Amino acid sequence: MMANKQEATKRPNASAVTEHITEKDYDSPHLATSAQVQHNLGHQHLWTSIIGDIILGQAEDTNSLSRDPHQPPREPIPLLSGYPPHRVYTHPDEQLYMLENGIREDDLKPERMFVVPTTQGQPWTLRHMAAVFDRLPEFKQKAEEHDQSVNPTSMQLGAESLDPEKAEKLALYYDKKEKARLTKEWGAQRCLLAMVDKGMGGDGTVAYYVVHEGEVKPRQN
Amino acid sequence: MDFQPELPIPISYVSGRYLLFSIDAVTYLRREHHICGVLIGTLPQIPQQNVFLGLPLELMPEEARLLVDKGVACIVDEAKAHDGMNTLLEEDRRRYLRDLESQGLHVSRIQSDRKERNREQTLKKLEEKKAKAKAKAEASAAAAQTPTVPEEGTSIPSPKNAAVVDLFNAEDRSSSPPTASTSIPPQSAMAITPATSYPPLPTPPSSSHLSAPAVPPSYPLFAHLHSKGYFLSPGLRFGCQYMAYPGDPLRFHSHFLVVSYDWDQNIDIMDLVAGGRLGTGVKKGFLIGGSQKGIDEVDSEADRVDTVRAFSLEWAGM
Numbered sequence: 001m002m003a004n005k006q007e008a009t010k011r012p013n014a015s016a017v018t019e020h021i022t023e024k025d026y027d028s029p030h031l032a033t034s035a036q037v038q039h040n041l042g043h044q045h046l047w048t049s050i051i052g053d054i055i056l057g058q059a060e061d062t063n064s065l066s067r068d069p070h071q072p073p074r075e076p077i078p079l080l081s082g083y084p085p086h087r088v089y090t091h092p093d094e095q096l097y098m099l100e101n102g103i104r105e106d107d108l109k110p111e112r113m114f115v116v117p118t119t120q121g122q123p124w125t126l127r128h129m130a131a132v133f134d135r136l137p138e139f140k141q142k143a144e145e146h147d148q149s150v151n152p153t154s155m156q157l158g159a160e161s162l163d164p165e166k167a168e169k170l171a172l173y174y175d176k177k178e179k180a181r182l183t184k185e186w187g188a189q190r191c192l193l194a195m196v197d198k199g200m201g202g203d204g205t206v207a208y209y210v211v212h213e214g215e216v217k218p219r220q221n
Numbered sequence: 222m223d224f225q226p227e228l229p230i231p232i233s234y235v236s237g238r239y240l241l242f243s244i245d246a247v248t249y250l251r252r253e254h255h256i257c258g259v260l261i262g263t264l265p266q267i268p269q270q271n272v273f274l275g276l277p278l279e280l281m282p283e284e285a286r287l288l289v290d291k292g293v294a295c296i297v298d299e300a301k302a303h304d305g306m307n308t309l310l311e312e313d314r315r316r317y318l319r320d321l322e323s324q325g326l327h328v329s330r331i332q333s334d335r336k337e338r339n340r341e342q343t344l345k346k347l348e349e350k351k352a353k354a355k356a357k358a359e360a361s362a363a364a365a366q367t368p369t370v371p372e373e374g375t376s377i378p379s380p381k382n383a384a385v386v387d388l389f390n391a392e393d394r395s396s397s398p399p400t401a402s403t404s405i406p407p408q409s410a411m412a413i414t415p416a417t418s419y420p421p422l423p424t425p426p427s428s429s430h431l432s433a434p435a436v437p438p439s440y441p442l443f444a445h446l447h448s449k450g451y452f453l454s455p456g457l458r459f460g461c462q463y464m465a466y467p468g469d470p471l472r473f474h475s476h477f478l479v480v481s482y483d484w485d486q487n488i489d490i491m492d493l494v495a496g497g498r499l500g501t502g503v504k505k506g507f508l509i510g511g512s513q514k515g516i517d518e519v520d521s522e523a524d525r526v527d528t529v530r531a532f533s534l535e536w537a538g539m
Contacts (some may be wrong), residue, residue, distance in 0.1 A: 007246065029380065045539055069484055069513035069514065070530070072515075074315050084539075088537055088538075088539060089535075089537065117491055118493055119490070119492070120490050120492065121489075123487055124488045124489075124490055124493075125482070125486060125487060125488055126483075126484050126485075126486075126488070126509070126510065126511050126530065126532075127484055127485055128480050129509075129530075129532050130513075131532055133532075143230055143526060147380050154394060157307055157430045175301075189525075193534070195491065195493070195494060207494055207534055208536075208537035208539050209493065209494070209497045209534050209535065209537055210534065210535045210536070210537045211532050211533070211534050212506075212532065213530075213532060214531055214532075214533070215449060215465075215476075215477065215508060215531055216444070216453075216506065216533045217467070217476050217506070218476060218477075218500070218501075218505050218506035218533075218535055219535065
């Protein structure tokens, strides 16, 4: 009698991130990882206008040994991109230039960052890494188009409020930055590698590492 | 100073190790080819003194291979090259010993010349001091106009100076005859221990050179970084395969902890975290990379070096 009256133990509600993932109903575990990282970026690191992209995997029929090294791997690789509230990475030479010219990080317009969500135990090779960097320019363009469609005037925002001296300095800086992008003196392409621990006791921590293409000297932290 | 050794430089292959015994070759390779190697020579009497090591210099197989591929060095089997020692003619032996002795004489002459110069300088200084003291004494005598005080003033330093001068003179007397006469007695020749044995032995012919050293799969990345001007050293002490320095390790801190992977070799994500964390902890980047082509897909290692791609990791701090 008593047992019947007692209510069956209710399972606690799923966490926000689990709900977020189940809601989307992904067919690939990689995309679920991507959703978790997106949630983390948006809510813990307060990134804005996060968008996603995906590098499609290759069909299984090709012999892996004789494959072209430029071909992407079998598994799909999800990509994310968004605007962090503060700059995540500044190249040491760029920092020097900014110091010499009295430019502060707050003066600069926000910079879109790109993220590769991964999880512990997932297959990862140099081929994956190369595929990500080969795809970045395309994704960058996509993101720019997205930004323009959402807010066509966002790029000009704040420019009027600056005094002319500072505006000139900033113009010089952006010129220099464009040149540095071509010569790669302030580092080549870069993205963030997000790593999620999903094993037993995975606590939802996401570790972020900056990955550069090529040899880029370290920051003197 | 900038000694240019005869190329190719013979690298001694001794029981699986690539060694260099000539200091000229070692400095030349470091200066011109950014190859540092590791000094492994210790003192036979105090082998536990291993903070400052000397010749020979051990090269990694990668370093030896790179030099051979560049045509700067060749590999010589030391044991075989010394077979000729038994057949050395008595005449050659004597000539070699005479040669060593004349080298020793040359060294001792240089040394005594240097001593002589130092002595002259010291004497000059002493004389100047003496003259100054005298002038001072005379000046003070003139000022005081009492004859007893200056006498005391000069009498104190003079015996001292005389003694010093005498000491030098005595030394001078003992060592001046050899410098004066052109023939130095053989006892005064410095003993020379040559580090290499190619003057008595003929330089090994190119037909006897061993083939290029076998290298680990990480060679393409090694050669790639070397071609970009990095100095590379073994990375065991720092938990990686190589350390990459942007210039001579005596002048620069290293930039990267380097680990090489094959193109389709699985990388544990945790290794990336560990490496990135380790690198950031010591203000370095963690660099991974490898050749896009396997060794069986190309004709030579050089083709693989051109297809290397590398990525550097740093902690993002978020």
